[in-house]
Amino acid sequence: MFNNIDLDILITKVWSVAIAGKNDSVTGNKMIDEICKKTRPRYHFLFGDTDSFFELEPFAWPESNRTTRSINVAAFHSKKKWAYAFVIDVRGSDRKLEADQSSSLIPNPYMDQPGKRSFSDFSSKEDLGSSSKRKKAVLPSDCHFCFTNPNVEDHMFVSIGNHAYLTTAKGPLSVPSGDMDFHGHCLIVPIKHIPKLNMGQEEFFESALRKELTSYELSVVKMNHRKFDMSTVVFEIHSDQTIHFHKQIIPVPKYLIMRFQDALDRQVYLNNERYTTNAKMNFQVFSSSENQEYKEIIGDSKKNFFQFTVYETSQDEPLIYLSQFNVNDRLDLQFGRRVVAFLMRLPKRINWSSPVCKQSKEQEIDEVKKFQKGYSAFDIAS
Ligand SMILES: [Zn+2]
Known part of the structure; x- marks a missing residue:
């Protein structure tokens, strides 16, 4: 040949x-x-x-x-x-x-993957909780969120905790607005290479990683609100198919946050009616993370779901929007950016790799400096 x-x-x-x-x-x-x-x-x-x-x-x-x-x-x-x-x-x-920074890549189906999961990996109950049996086809050394990858973009790191870190986003969606002289779009990433938070471990709700992710999330929400008078949208995918779990956090001007539900409804309509091969989205809304039904969903390691958390301010309880899907469904991995871009009227910024979003390394370093300046009083790692 x-x-x-x-x-x-x-x-x-x-x-x-x-x-x-x-x-x-x-x-x-x-x-x-x-x-x-x-x-x-x-x-x-x-x-x-x-x-x-x-x-x-x-x-x-x-x-x-x-x-x-x-x-x-x-x-x-x-x-x-x-x-x-x-x-x-x-x-x-x-x-x-x-690749999309939101880990949209799936394992290459043409490559032999020694760590690839098969149905037999789930044959016993023990296996569900065993992280060693759940090796992903993308190894940490090739994962762009893992420290063991020599090419990890550590010049974008804002803060490193014990179990997670905060980094600015590649090709940020949001743009400097009001008093905020930087883009403000950031990611919270577990240091451990895991596809989703709930891997069937005991004490999931009390895990140190989960607590630190929440602390990081709230610290950024506080900065956005108290220092820059901005609201915040967080979105995350909990799926066995994800390569490395992360949360995306985007500051949104307060006058736009009221329209979140409309923006979501519009994008759900397009997803379900026009892009019919996509997994159907059907969001449940919860007004508290302590809601029993909500806790039952996220406490079940077999569930896969997409979640938005919308903070109008840093004092009020956020609204949580959650849509479940089957692990083999084709999920639109850009859905989160699509909704927020529509909400913020930034349609050209849906794709992180589009020329309008791309930043040079110097711009990325400058973004981190400005972010850290605004964030220093809120940093949980300092
Ligand atoms: Zn990783």
Whole structure:
């Protein structure tokens, strides 16, 4: 066969075995797997399944900046989605990993993954609680939230605690506003490489990690409110499919926060009615984190859910919006940014890697300096 050559777009009628493994209704051909491994296409379009639209979350290739998206488009004028619009950047390989910082990458289905989980990993009750059995296909050394990754972007760290750290966001969604002379979009990340907070451990509610994450969250909410008179939206995904759990925290001008429910409703409508292959969103609202029903959901390690926490001020209890999904559902990983971007009327800033969001390393360092100046009086680690 031919030598390795990187392709931007690959079109095949037949599916690869690896991608077919993600969809029960088709079978694949090993030849396509070999072609994909040698060409690492940015977009792999398939049309072997003429009756449905299918899009797999992007995945990365080792030792490269490339990611691949695999999309099956239905037959022309069929009832299913038969067109796919996208923008491709063909400028080359010097770009940072084309991954979403919100860990949207799934394990590469073409790679042998010794740590990959199988159903047998969940065969006994003990296994559910055993973190050693739940190794992710993306190892800490390749994870962009893990300290053991030599390429971790530690120039963006704001504060490091015992179990978690606070970092500014790559390609921030929010923009400087009012007295806040920095973007303010930040992430709280557990130091440990875990996909979700509730891994079935005992004393989940009392765990030191959970407490420290909450302390970090409240400290940023306090800074936003007390120092800059801003409200705050936090969003997080609790899913077995996530690579490394994190919370995203975004300051929102107070006059906009009242419209959060409208912004959420609008995006839920689009998600459920227009992007029909996405997991359906159906948010329950809780006015307290002590609500019994809420605690039962988050206390169940088998649940997967998307959560917004909306703080109008730092004194009042926040409103919690929670939508559950099945672990194999296709979740729109940009949903959180989509809602907040719509709320803040910043539609061009949905994607962190778009040119309007991108910052140079110097700008990122400057952002951290300004953030730390505003945050110093609230830092829980100091
Ligand atoms: Zn990690």
